[in-house]
Amino acid sequence: MAALRHLKQCHPRGIAISNFHTSSPASAKQHYKMLVLGGGSGGITMSSRMKRLVGAENVAVVEPSEIHYYQPIWTLVGAGAKTVASSGRPTASLMPSGVKWVKSKVQEINPETNTVRTDDGTVISYEYLIVALGLELHYEKIKGLPEGFGHPKIGSNYSVQTVEKTWKALQDFKEGNAVFTFPNTPVKCAGAPQKIMYLSDAYLRKTGKRAKANMIYNTSLPVLFGIKKYADSLWEIVKKRDLQINLRHNLIEVRADKQEAVFENLDKPGETKVFEYEMLHVTPPMGPSSVIKGSPLADEIGWLDLNKETLQHTKYPNVFGIGDCTNLPTAKTGAAVAAQSAVLSRTISKILKKEKPDKKYDGYTSCPLVTSYNTVILAEFDYNGQPLETFPFNQAKERRLMYHMKADVMPHLYWHGLLRGLWGGPGPYRKIMHLGMK
Ligand SMILES: Cc1cc2nc3c(=O)[nH]c(=O)nc-3n(C[C@H](O)[C@H](O)[C@H](O)COP(=O)(O)OP(=O)(O)OC[C@H]3O[C@@H](n4cnc5c(N)ncnc54)[C@H](O)[C@@H]3O)c2cc1C
Numbered sequence: 380m381a382a383l384r385h386l387k388q389c390h391p392r393g394i395a396i397s398n399f400h401t402s403s404p405a406s407a408k409q410h411y412k413m414l415v416l417g418g419g420s421g422g423i424t425m426s427s428r429m430k431r432l433v434g435a436e437n438v439a440v441v442e443p444s445e446i447h448y449y450q451p452i453w454t455l456v457g458a459g460a461k462t463v464a465s466s467g468r469p470t471a472s473l474m475p476s477g478v479k480w481v482k483s484k485v486q487e488i489n490p491e492t493n494t495v496r497t498d499d500g501t502v503i504s505y506e507y508l509i510v511a512l513g514l515e516l517h518y519e520k521i522k523g524l525p526e527g528f529g530h531p532k533i534g535s536n537y538s539v540q541t542v543e544k545t546w547k548a549l550q551d552f553k554e555g556n557a558v559f560t561f562p563n564t565p566v567k568c569a570g571a572p573q574k575i576m577y578l579s580d581a582y583l584r585k586t587g588k589r590a591k592a593n594m595i596y597n598t599s600l601p602v603l604f605g606i607k608k609y610a611d612s613l614w615e616i617v618k619k620r621d622l623q624i625n626l627r628h629n630l631i632e633v634r635a636d637k638q639e640a641v642f643e644n645l646d647k648p649g650e651t652k653v654f655e656y657e658m659l660h661v662t663p664p665m666g667p668s669s670v671i672k673g674s675p676l677a678d679e680i681g682w683l684d685l686n687k688e689t690l691q692h693t694k695y696p697n698v699f700g701i702g703d704c705t706n707l708p709t710a711k712t713g714a715a716v717a718a719q720s721a722v723l724s725r726t727i728s729k730i731l732k733k734e735k736p737d738k739k740y741d742g743y744t745s746c747p748l749v750t751s752y753n754t755v756i757l758a759e760f761d762y763n764g765q766p767l768e769t770f771p772f773n774q775a776k777e778r779r780l781m782y783h784m785k786a787d788v789m790p791h792l793y794w795h796g797l798l799r800g801l802w803g804g805p806g807p808y809r810k811i812m813h814l815g816m817k
Pocket residue numbers: 416417418419420421422441442443444449450451452453454483484485486511512513514536537538567568571668670701702703704711712713714715716745746747
């Protein structure tokens with residue numbers, strides 16, 4: 380409720396909260412034809428689509444949060460280009476009308492009995508299950524965090540609690556090292572850890588402090604970006620702007636009182652290096668949802684085990700999944716959620732008719748690589764790491780138009796298209812833009 384109050388204060392005109400959906404803590408045994416776990420990007424999107432398919436009264440969403448955040452805009456919040464208030468809306472205003480909102484946390488999934496248990500002990504049974512639980516952030520896996528965020532000069536765009544600290548650290552920068560990290564785990568939006576470096580560089584240039592700054596990107600990866608076409612462009616930018624890139628450097632400790640960050644060299648086990656910092660941006664280690672990990676739905680690592688084309692579970696045919704919680708071998712993004720939602724709707728509609736799923740997800744995902752306060756490289760690619768660009772021009776070039784897309788068009792598309800189940804990714808437009816050739 381405190382978060383909701385904060386959001387209302389941030390939106391002085393208030394936000395219209397729909398009263399048409401039914402929300403309650405799960406209190407008695409309940410049954411739903413279509414049960415959705417998680418009310419983030421994938422969960423709300425699929426509940427909108429399932430409402431159209433099976434009727435609102437047959438759909439329920441289990442989600443504990445009062446506020447739903449549009450996380451991609453946090454990149455711009457951390458750089459002072461958007462407010463944190465603009466990133467959140469009350470979950471109640473986004474839940475499709477008539478759909479049951481179970482305001483609880485899922486504690487356990489039992490696909491053998493088609494039931495889910497919530498943290499207040501309620502058992503909900505289902506006919507079909509859509510898992511959209513996202514992933515977990517693990518700041519605590521870095522020694523000295525999260526308590527280090529209590530000190531100045533350190534922030535992280537990956538959490539609503541710490542994103543404004545990034546902007547504060549950037550504004551307070553005087554002279555020294557600005558250090559940006561990428562962890563040794565899969566992450567959501569793999570471009571975000573370096574986007575904030577480009578924005579910080581631009582900000583320090585604008586404010587005349589760049590000459591006193593060493594910009595350092597320490598990444599666990601052996602590459603700057605996973606797709607060569609875009610990595611080549613990014614390497615040109617880092618050379619031109621004098622940004623230092625250290626590959627295979629993994630953050631293991633933050634000594635926030637001394638403004639020191641400790642990295643291990645992943646190519647030389649046991650070797651560590653201490654970087655003093657004037658500003659530190661942390662991208663935390665991430666991992667699968669503990670609820671999925673502890674269930675028979677998990678693969679050997681803990682991700683939801685799906686057929687990568689149909690998004691149906693590999694062992695339980697009445698279970699489906701979408702988004703960051705899955706083991707789909709593509710980059711974890713909201714753009715991927717959009718493309719997956721169109722395929723998954725089709726898969727489920729076929730299964731309901733006892734037919735074979737016929738639409739295949741090609742791994743489409745996208746990352747708007749923000750390279751300044753008015754330029755973006757729009758990376759779009761598939762399972763094979765092949766560029767799958769929507770526009771009929773080279774998207775590896777920095778463009779103003781793409782910044783406008785990221786900052787203004789995409790949020791609109793998210794709130795009014797994706798979450799209402801009306802946006803399934805740019806596939807159809809790509810065909811038109813390329814005159815039917817792609
Ligand atoms: C800084 C940043 C920048 C990003 N930039 C981009 C970008 O430019 N482009 C892009 O496409 N994507 C971007 N993303 C990624 C994008 O936000 C995610 O990939 C997307 O939100 C994934 O959707 P999801 O539904 O899988 O997970 P989420 O949207 O995270 O939703 C998961 C939901 O599950 C709920 N949940 C968790 N555990 C439980 C439980 N036990 N019981 C019930 N509910 C639970 C959570 O409360 C949450 O609401 C960015 C993300 C960040 C953090």
